[in-house]
Amino acid sequence: MNLSNLMSEKELIHPNERRYFCLVATISVLLYISLALSIVGLLIALSFIAVSLFLHALMISMIRSNAVRLSEAQFPEVYAKVKELCEQMGISRVPDVYVMESSGALNAFAARFFGRNMVVLYSEIFELIDRGGHDELAFVIAHELAHIKRNHISKSLFILPAMWIPGLAELYLRACEYTCDRYGAYYTNSEAGKNALTILAVGKQLYKRVNREAYVEQLREEKGFFVWLSEILSSHPPLPKRIAEIERFFAGEASKQRSFTKAALLVAGLFAGIVLIGAGGYYGWTTLSETTWFEEESEQQWASGEILPLVGAIIAGDEQEVRQLIEQDEDVNVIDDQGMTPLHWAAQDGNDAIATLLLQAGADIEAQDEYTGMTPLMMAAQAGQSDMVALLASKGAEVNAQDLDGMTALMYAAMNGHTETVKTLLDLGANPKKADHSGMTALMYAIQSGYRDTVALLRQHERGF
Secondary structure, three states: OOOOOOOOOOHHOOOOHHHHHHHHHHHHHHHHHHHHHHHHHHHHHHHHHHEEEEHHHHHHHHHHHHOEEOOOOOOOHHHHHHHHHHHHHHHOOOEEEEOOOOOOOEEEEEEEEEEEEEEEEEHHHHHHHHOOOHHHHHHHHHHHHHHHHHOOOHHHHOEEEEEEEEHHHHHHHHHHHHHHHHHHHHHOHHHHHHHHHHHHHOOOOHHHHOOOHHHHHHHHHOOOOHHHHHOOOOOOOOOHHHHHHHHHHHHOOOOOOHHHHHHHHHHHHHHHHHHHHHHHHHHHHHHHHHHHHHHHHHHOOOOEEEEEEEEHHHOOOHHHHHHHHHOOOOOOOOOOOOOOOOHHHHHHHOHHHHHHHHHHHOOOOOOOOOOOOOOOOHHHHHHHOOOHHHHHHOOOOOOOOOOOOOOHHHHHHHHHOHHHHHHHHHOOOOOOOOOOHHHHHHHHHHHHHHHHHHHHHHHHHHHHH
């Protein structure tokens, strides 16, 4: 990383992302309501959604059956980088990453289908590994992983009705791209980010010869109605703007946005929404008001971008400080900007003493991580903390609980090769036959990850029972 680790991930989120999501989500809800008032309109909307999902399924199936999937046996150095980035970004389940032939196109994208995330890299950009562009490729991968981290894919499906209004949903989508550029540059470096975006503009052979300052200035000179229109109808900001935005952000400067463009589009979007929903307008504005209140409350909670005192004490392993903070009525179930509670952190660290203090103070043993739905026991299993798994189970933790993707603690332990933890979970009654939303079991994850000792243990357990 090229910035201090003290930077909160909330600072990486472009300020327009949340506010535009509130706007497009509200208008989408209003449109859903207006369509529901008409049987014909509802049937048309459902038909559009069904056709979209069907075509999406065909595309994903084509990729899975033809593209090359990264693994420890297939481009292992890049696969290791993907796993490293996922660990740094707090993505507990490494998505499938595919490389597909692109007929010269430079692109990459993230997708999600039936609860499973994936990243697709076009071969033209993947060939950077043979041109010394490892950091640039890492930026592209981190950018796509950020879409998964921020749950942009599922949100885009939810706001589908807003996409029927030209230029409205694109406001949100462009803000998401700025956010992912920040994530990509933060978890690699800003120079790699600017290089990668320049490669998208001119190719991986000529990008080193491009004068980036002149390229950024070029956009300022290109003016006119159609230049403006092409931008507001696009889901991605112009490449020079993205390069300039990375430069400004990592130089500590505020983002410079064209306020008249935003204001005009906001008014147009709101007007279109009001016309379409008619009598449902009041309900929609009530929804917007409530959503805005929630966002403001969340911003206040994390305004400082600093590590919460109780979490900081747990990370430092300071049992005495944890005890004092609990006595001072610190909230033991507070959720930090990583979406985790103090008990999640203690469980990952395997600190039995601190975990016991938190449980005695009323910590929720089944608290779910906001991003993944993982419980403290799952995080302990993922980290290979066998003693912590046993402790939490003895305090009543459900060993067969499932997260948002249907994953269990046994699956997390198996996919990471923590054989001792797998044994502990099996002894505690973990069900090895339980499958996640994609149909994978703990044994299948162990086989896929190549941990033979874990595979042998799970097979022995199945034969024994």
